[in-house]
Amino acid sequence: MTQSIVVQVGQCGNQIGFRFWDLALREHSSLNKTGLYDDAVSSFFRNVDTRYSDPADIPVGHGLGKIKDLKARAVLIDMEEGVVNEIMKGPLRGVFDYKQLITDVSGAGNNWAIGHKMYGAKYKEEISETIRRAAELCDCLQCFFVIHSMGGGTGSGLGSFVLNLLHEEYPDIYRFVMAVYPSHEDDVITSPYNSVLAMRQLTDNADCVLPVENQCENIHGKTQIFGEMQALVDIVNKINQANPKLAERKSSRGHVKAGSAISTGDGGIVKGKDEKPFDSMNNIAANVLLNMTSSARFEGSLNVDLNEITMNLVPFPKMHYLVTSQTPLYSVSDVHIPPRRLDQMFSDAFSKDHQLIKADPKHSLYLACALMVRGKVEVSDIRRNIERLQSSLKFIHWNRDGWKTGLCNVAPVGQPYSLLTIANNTCVHHTFSGLRDRFVKLYKRKAHIHHYTHVDNMEIEDFSESLESLTSVIKEYETLEKQINNPAPSLPRLQVI
Amino acid sequence: MSVVTLQMGQCGNQVGGQFFNMIARDTFDQSLAKCNVPRQTNQQFIDDVCERFFSQEEGSLKARAVMVDMEPKVIAMTTTEAKRSGLFQYNNKQQFCQKCGSGNNWAHGFLVHGSKCSQQVMDLIQKEAEKCDRLEGFFTLMSLAGGTGSGLGAYITQCVRDEFPHSFIMNQVTWPFYTGEVIVQNYNAVLTLSHLYQSSDAILIVENDQEQKICSQLLNIKKISFSDINEVIGHKLASFLQPAKSNNLTSNHLGEMLEHLVPHPEYKLLTMKTIPFMSENNIQYSAYQWPGLVKHLTQMLIANASMEEGIDWGVKLSSTGLAYNKSMANSLFLRGLDVNTVDVSSFKDGRLYPSWLPSEACLASWTNQRTFNKYEKSASLVSNSQTPLISLNHVIDKAWSMFTSRAYVHQYIKHGLAEEDFLDSFACLEQVIKNYKDL
Numbered sequence: 001m002t003q004s005i006v007v008q009v010g011q012c013g014n015q016i017g018f019r020f021w022d023l024a025l026r027e028h029s030s031l032n033k034t035g036l037y038d039d040a041v042s043s044f045f046r047n048v049d050t051r052y053s054d055p056a057d058i059p060v061g062h063g064l065g066k067i068k069d070l071k072a073r074a075v076l077i078d079m080e081e082g083v084v085n086e087i088m089k090g091p092l093r094g095v096f097d098y099k100q101l102i103t104d105v106s107g108a109g110n111n112w113a114i115g116h117k118m119y120g121a122k123y124k125e126e127i128s129e130t131i132r133r134a135a136e137l138c139d140c141l142q143c144f145f146v147i148h149s150m151g152g153g154t155g156s157g158l159g160s161f162v163l164n165l166l167h168e169e170y171p172d173i174y175r176f177v178m179a180v181y182p183s184h185e186d187d188v189i190t191s192p193y194n195s196v197l198a199m200r201q202l203t204d205n206a207d208c209v210l211p212v213e214n215q216c217e218n219i220h221g222k223t224q225i226f227g228e229m230q231a232l233v234d235i236v237n238k239i240n241q242a243n244p245k246l247a248e249r250k251s252s253r254g255h256v257k258a259g260s261a262i263s264t265g266d267g268g269i270v271k272g273k274d275e276k277p278f279d280s281m282n283n284i285a286a287n288v289l290l291n292m293t294s295s296a297r298f299e300g301s302l303n304v305d306l307n308e309i310t311m312n313l314v315p316f317p318k319m320h321y322l323v324t325s326q327t328p329l330y331s332v333s334d335v336h337i338p339p340r341r342l343d344q345m346f347s348d349a350f351s352k353d354h355q356l357i358k359a360d361p362k363h364s365l366y367l368a369c370a371l372m373v374r375g376k377v378e379v380s381d382i383r384r385n386i387e388r389l390q391s392s393l394k395f396i397h398w399n400r401d402g403w404k405t406g407l408c409n410v411a412p413v414g415q416p417y418s419l420l421t422i423a424n425n426t427c428v429h430h431t432f433s434g435l436r437d438r439f440v441k442l443y444k445r446k447a448h449i450h451h452y453t454h455v456d457n458m459e460i461e462d463f464s465e466s467l468e469s470l471t472s473v474i475k476e477y478e479t480l481e482k483q484i485n486n487p488a489p490s491l492p493r494l495q496v497i
Numbered sequence: 498m499s500v501v502t503l504q505m506g507q508c509g510n511q512v513g514g515q516f517f518n519m520i521a522r523d524t525f526d527q528s529l530a531k532c533n534v535p536r537q538t539n540q541q542f543i544d545d546v547c548e549r550f551f552s553q554e555e556g557s558l559k560a561r562a563v564m565v566d567m568e569p570k571v572i573a574m575t576t577t578e579a580k581r582s583g584l585f586q587y588n589n590k591q592q593f594c595q596k597c598g599s600g601n602n603w604a605h606g607f608l609v610h611g612s613k614c615s616q617q618v619m620d621l622i623q624k625e626a627e628k629c630d631r632l633e634g635f636f637t638l639m640s641l642a643g644g645t646g647s648g649l650g651a652y653i654t655q656c657v658r659d660e661f662p663h664s665f666i667m668n669q670v671t672w673p674f675y676t677g678e679v680i681v682q683n684y685n686a687v688l689t690l691s692h693l694y695q696s697s698d699a700i701l702i703v704e705n706d707q708e709q710k711i712c713s714q715l716l717n718i719k720k721i722s723f724s725d726i727n728e729v730i731g732h733k734l735a736s737f738l739q740p741a742k743s744n745n746l747t748s749n750h751l752g753e754m755l756e757h758l759v760p761h762p763e764y765k766l767l768t769m770k771t772i773p774f775m776s777e778n779n780i781q782y783s784a785y786q787w788p789g790l791v792k793h794l795t796q797m798l799i800a801n802a803s804m805e806e807g808i809d810w811g812v813k814l815s816s817t818g819l820a821y822n823k824s825m826a827n828s829l830f831l832r833g834l835d836v837n838t839v840d841v842s843s844f845k846d847g848r849l850y851p852s853w854l855p856s857e858a859c860l861a862s863w864t865n866q867r868t869f870n871k872y873e874k875s876a877s878l879v880s881n882s883q884t885p886l887i888s889l890n891h892v893i894d895k896a897w898s899m900f901t902s903r904a905y906v907h908q909y910i911k912h913g914l915a916e917e918d919f920l921d922s923f924a925c926l927e928q929v930i931k932n933y934k935d936l
Contacts, residue, residue, distance in 0.1 A: 001569065002597055039569075140596035299570050301723040302678070303507060307600030308644075312680040315904035368680050380709065380721035386676055398898040401676040404601075407723075491901045493893070494923055496931045 001039030001060075002142035004293065004306070005134050006074045007162055010115075010155025012180050013148035014076055014083045019279060020147075020286035021072050021095055023413075027290060030413050031298075037067045040297040045070040045095075046137055057137050073138065075100050075130050077162065079119055079154040080107035100134065102126055108153025112194040113455040115157020121457070127162060128169065135170070142296075143174035143306050145289060146206075150198050151182030151191030160201035167205040174310055177206045178285060181213050181357070181431065184438075190448050192438040193463075199435075200466040203473055207310045209321050210422075211431065212285050213357040234353060235284060238329060287412075288324050288356065291420040294374055295408040302379070304372060304406030312404040313368045313424045318473055319480075321428045323361055325354040325421050342377065342417070346385035349421045350393065357431055364427035365484045366395045370404040375417030379407065396480060397487030426484075429477035436470055443467070498750045499549055499629035500738070501622065502562040502636045505653065506646025507571045508671050509638035510564055511723065514575040515731035516638070517560045520550055521584035523735060523870050533834055534867045542867055545740040545748075551585060552628050559588045561629065563621045565653070567598045567610060567645045591625055593618050599644025603685040604912035606648020607692075614649070615656050622657060634665030634698075634751040636738075639689075642673035642682035647689040651696075658696040665751045668697045669734065672704040672888060681905050683896035684919075690889075691922035694929065699759050701767045702885050703730050707803040714806055715774040732870060733771045736877040737830045741863035749830075749863045757861045758826045758881050760854070763932050768884045770797050771877045772805045780871055787831075787839045790876050794829075795843040798822060801884055814848045823936040824849050824882035829862040833874035836864040851936050883933050893926055 008017030028041050037047040039060055047058040050069045058065060072095045078084045081103050088096065102123060108115040135141050144166050148159030166175050179202065182191040202209050295304040314320045327348040349371075352360040373382060382405050395402050412418045442448065443463060452458050504513035524546045532539050551558045560579070564572050564587065572594050576587045593614065599606040626632050635657055639650035650668070657666060670689070673682045693700055708729045712721045716729075741749045759765055772794055773785055793805050799821045800812040812819045827844055847856035869875050899905065900919055910916075 142597055299574060301511075303568070303570065303598075305568065305598040305600060307598060307602075308679075311600045311602050311644075311905075311908050314908070317907050378720040378722045379726075380713070383674065383676070383709070390676065398895075398902045398904055399680065401895070402680050403676060403678075404680050405678055488902070490898045493897050494920075494927050496924075496927050 001043060002140045002296065002305075003043050003073060003138040004143050004145055005131070005138070005141065006044070006072070006145045006147065007077065007131070007166075008074065009077045009146065009148040009159035009162060010152055011078065011080075011083050011149075012152065013146075013155050013159065014078055014087065015278070016147050016178070016180070016282045016285050017074065017076070018087050018092065019282040020289055021074065021092060023283065023286050023290055025070075025092075025095070027413050031410060032067075035067050037065050041067070041070070042139075043293065043297050044073055046073060059139070069094070071095060071097050072100075073134055075102070075127075075134060077102045077123075077127065077154075077158060079104040079115065079158065081105060100130060102130060108157055109451075110151075110153045110188050110190055110194065111451055111455070112153060112157040112160075112190075112197045113452040113458040115153045115155075115159075116161045116197070117157075117455050117457045119154070119158050120161035123158075124161075124165070128165060131166070131169075141170075141173055143176055144170070145176050145178065147178045149180040149182075150195040151180075151186055151188050152194065155180075156194040156198035160198040160205075163201055163205045174207045174306055175205065176306070177202055177209045178289065179209055179211050180285075181211050181435070183213065184434065190442075190451070192435060192442055193448065193452070195435055196439045196470050197462065197466045199432075199473075200469040203318050203469055207320060208314065210288065210324055211321060211357050211428065213431065235329065238353065284326065285356070288326060288420060291326065291372055291374060291412065291418065292422070294410060294412070295372060295406045298408050298410035300406070300408035300410070302405060302407040304370070304404070308404070309370060309422065313370055313422060315367055315399070315424070316476065319367070319424065319476055321424070321473075323359060323423045323425050323428060324356050325349050326356075327354055327419050328415065329354075342381055343385055343388070345417070345419050346371075346389060349419050350389060357428070359425070359427040359430060361423060361425040361427050362393060364394070364425050365481045366393055366399075366402065367424040367426065367480065368399060368402040368404070369393075369421060369423040369425075370406065372406045372408070372420040372422065373417065374408045374419075375411030375415065377407065377417050379405075382407070394484055396483060398490070426477045426481035429474045429481070432470060432474050432477075436467070436474065439467065439470075498631045498633040498748075499552075499561055500633050500636050500751055501625050501629065502550070502560070502638065503622065503653065503657075504562055504564045504575075505637060505639040505650040506566055506643050508640030508643065509646050509650065510566055510571045510575045512669070512671065512727050512730050513562060513564070513638045514578055515724065515727040516734050517550065517562070517579065517585060517731075518582055519728070519731040519735045519870065520546060520739065521558075521582065523739070525584050531871065532867050533873075539867065542740060542865075548630075549633075549738075549740065554588065558585045560585055561625060562587060562591065563618070563625055564592045565594070565614075565618055565645075565649065567595045567606075567649070569594045569596070591621050593621060599648060601642070601644045601679050601681060601685070602908055602912060603644060603648040603681075603688045604909040604914040606644040606646075606650075607652045607688075608648075608913040610645070610649050611652030615652060618653055619656055619660060622653075623660070626661070632661075632664055634667065634755075635661070636751070637666065637668045637697075638671075639668065640671040640673065641686040641689050642671075642679040643685065646671075647685045651689050651692040654693060655696045665755050666697045667699045667701060667751060667755060668693055669701045669703060671730070672702055672706075674705045674709075675891070678705075681899075681908075683892050683899065684905065684909070686892050687896045687922050687926060688918070690929075691925040694765060694925060697765065699755050699767050700765050701769065701879075702888075703733070703769070704803070704888060711774055711804050715804055716776045718776075729774070733769045733877065736771050736832070736869055736875060737769065737828070737879050739865070739869070741830055741832070741865040743861060743863050754828060754861075754879070758828055758879060760826060763929070764825050764881055766885045766889075766929070766933070767879055767881050769877065769879050770794065770803065771875065772797070773872060773875065774804065775872075777871075785874050787835065787874060790874060791839060791841060791843060794876055794878055798824065798827070798844075798878060798880060798882065799849070801887075814846060816848075822883050823851065824859070824880050825851070825854070825936065827860050827878060827880045827882075829860065830877040830879070831862065831864045831874075832867065832869040832876075833872065834866075834868070835874070836866060839864075883936060886930060886933050889926065889930060893923065893930070897923065
């Protein structure tokens with residue numbers, strides 16, 4: 001069994017990370033009734049004996065040892081203390097070791113250069129040490145999950161610095177990045193700069209990037225939530241519409257089964273009243289990570305490990321931006337209504353309302369698609385649905401049957417089955433083009449550039465190079481998308497004389 | 498004479514589990530009344546099966562198998578299921594696993610894991626082989642789509658060939674579903690097949706699509722799981738690997754069978770057809786007669802049908818009209834009542850075989866009075882024919898079109914494979930296709 005380490009950087013990264021750990025504990029506690037420390041739990045948690053001042057690590061062994069105390073395999077980095085302090089004061093403080101935290105006081109001021117160049121240089125040793133310590137405690141480390149936002153200073157700057165570091169020091173370990181992209185009307189004016197500068201690092205150093213989109217919007221006159229995720233906002237609204245009581249967090253006797261919505265944290269350690277307004281959105285992103293790793297942790301008839309995801313979904317080295325969607329959003333509790341049909345779950349996964357970025361994959365070209373199914377679903381159901389959906393989706397000509405399926409026997413908490421689709425689709429270039437346009441608007445006027453160039457080691461060439469990198473990625477996707485209706489002619493096969 | 502089974506990767510181990518389960522159930526769990534043979538003959542049969550597939554160790558019956566996988570979950574599951582059946586067990590010491598999988602990457606399985614693990618795996622195989630009084634050969638179970646089964650499987654087959662040059666090696670390969678189990682399955686299949694062609698004696702092809710059809714249409718299973726499919730595969734494998742005798746009373750050892758089925762080293766692809774297949778409830782209501790079974794089986798061979806429903810009866814053995822399926826060699830396995838009365842002359846028809854082979858020699862039939870798996874009469878045909886051509890062509894087409902766009906190639910190159918290796922594999926398989934087409 002392999003282990004993974006989660007590195008959460010910046011305010012956004014730490015908030016999503018915090019939800020991730022809460023949900024992971026919830027999942028393991030509901031499945032692991034006997035309290036034994038087995039391989040599945042060890043993929044994200046360490047078992048420690050806290051009687052020693054430096055908590056001693058207890059290995060899995062035969063998988064029959066009881067859980068004494070769990071510590072998350074995580075590294076928390078933030079350049080201002082607010083978020084991390086809150087985590088360490090809250091109910092999950094026991095899960096994190098103070099040695100896994102790296103904080104500073106003043107923050108990065110929404111400036112990628114300060115995050116990357118200044119704090120990067122300042123904390124390089126410490127970050128490297130902390131990660132090395134976490135890695136040594138792993139039997140067989142398989143991948144790093146890096147969670148950060150693209151629009152801010154710490155998340156994008158220091159986050160991309162950490163990614164570089166991981167690439168240098170651990171070239172064989174996979175690096176999955178969950179990046180939160182800013183919206184059109186983001187409050188942070190320099191977010192396009194930060195995003196594009198960080199994107200270049202992602203293109204060069206990450207194995208896989210799961211973009212999640214962030215769009216600020218005033219929703220129905222309710223409280224304006226700062227820096228929220230539009231796509232996720234829409235999804236949460238859909239769930240809330242199905243049961244209005246859910247929004248007020250009262251016990252739902254109505255349609256939606258309590259605790260089944262993917263946006264809920266019910267059953268986790270954090271109790272209802274402590275939940276923050278944007279926790280629902282973060283829960284969805286956290287669930288993506290959980291579902292993606294479920295097949296590697298639990299048994300199933302068709303296991304999909306994390307290295308298989310990178311292998312199958314990344315046909316060309318730079319095109320590793322994957323669109324994700326999750327269904328079902330909730331399960332119905334009324335026993336008289338038949339459960340949402342399995343086939344409906346598959347159809348929903350491809351509708352644009354369920355994607356975690358604002359994109360419409362159905363109208364773009366699929367390069368590859370992975371279906372990670374959990375729960376009581378059989379291979380014949382999957383095959384049937386693939387056949388049904390094949391005609392409505394456009395796949396590139398050399399990968400017409402480009403499906404990767406994974407079947408995990410263990411269902412997620414609160415639902416009998418679920419589906420996570422991870423797809424490499426050319427629709428991402430729309431998101432990136434929008435980003436590039438906003439960047440160019442500012443860059444043409446050289447607005448705010450002086451804040452960046454003030455920082456040591458930051459050159460003006462970094463801007464132009466990052467823009468070039470982004471443009472080339474967009475172009476690659478666009479070239480492939482052009483083949484949507486006229487595929488390139490293929491070479492004839494080898495002839496035997 | 499004993500056969501050592503090598504279960505490679507998730508698919509190999511799952512199929513292997515079902516295969517041994519089927520043999521154990523049929524041999525040890527069958528009431529004497531249903532077997533159609535006297536007690537003494539039955540006991541002889543049981544002894545033969547034990548000798549062939551199991552060894553008596555530490556008081557329990559252990560399968561002669563080596564289990565290899567890059568991650569531990571599947572081996573653990575298979576071992577537990579075997580123990581639960583109570584009929585046989587897997588030897589815990591004959592298992593090899595690592596922590597990290599091969600990531601569906603053939604190059605990773607072949608080059609990276611191959612060189613790292615080959616010594617230990619070969620040690621286990623050596624140990625298992627030494628336990629046998631007389632070693633017939635090796636039976637490897639693997640898939641084509643994944644990374645471990647296909648890549649590491651191909652590497653180990655090569656090692657086994659080097660280590661045991663006089664033993665027979667038969668590889669059972671599972672062909673993935675046409676549409677997507679794994680996106681790079683076509684690459685993995687092309688690379689594996691071309692390498693196996695060098696080191697293996699025979700490649701037995703089993704297609705997931707066809708087995709699933711059998712499950713849904715003949716066995717009436719509504720929600721088909723992989724273990725249902727694997728049960729069907731296990732049934733087919735057991736139906737011809739269990740002991741049987743030919744007309745001149747030679748036993749169907751691996752060597753005897755392969756010598757007949759693979760007369761020429763360029764023609765190594767084998768396929769299996771078994772009839773009848775019915776759900777448990779229907780067995781008591783059915784009455785099959787040998788002429789009917791033989792007729793269906795012949796037509797299945799000629800028309801390339803994989804099961805007894807939906808056979809195209811329009812295809813006939815004539816040079817005009819629809820093209821029919823030509824064979825190099827056929828082996829027929831008949832089990833059950835009245836096997837000695839069966840007329841198999843339809844399989845000796847010269848038109849089935851190329852003109853440069855004497856048609857009399859092309860058919861080998863093996864019989865056993867003992868019934869198989871609750872079927873009163875059952876027939877199994879293992880043939881070396883043009884059947885796999887359609888799927889093979891399809892896979893090469895897809896792999897080639899991906900290769901011309903160089904998609905995913907960087908993932909293989911990362912682990913040490915070169916573009917020349919791809920081209921070599923393509924060339925090898927194109928040659929195979931041409932050979933079969935020209936039959």
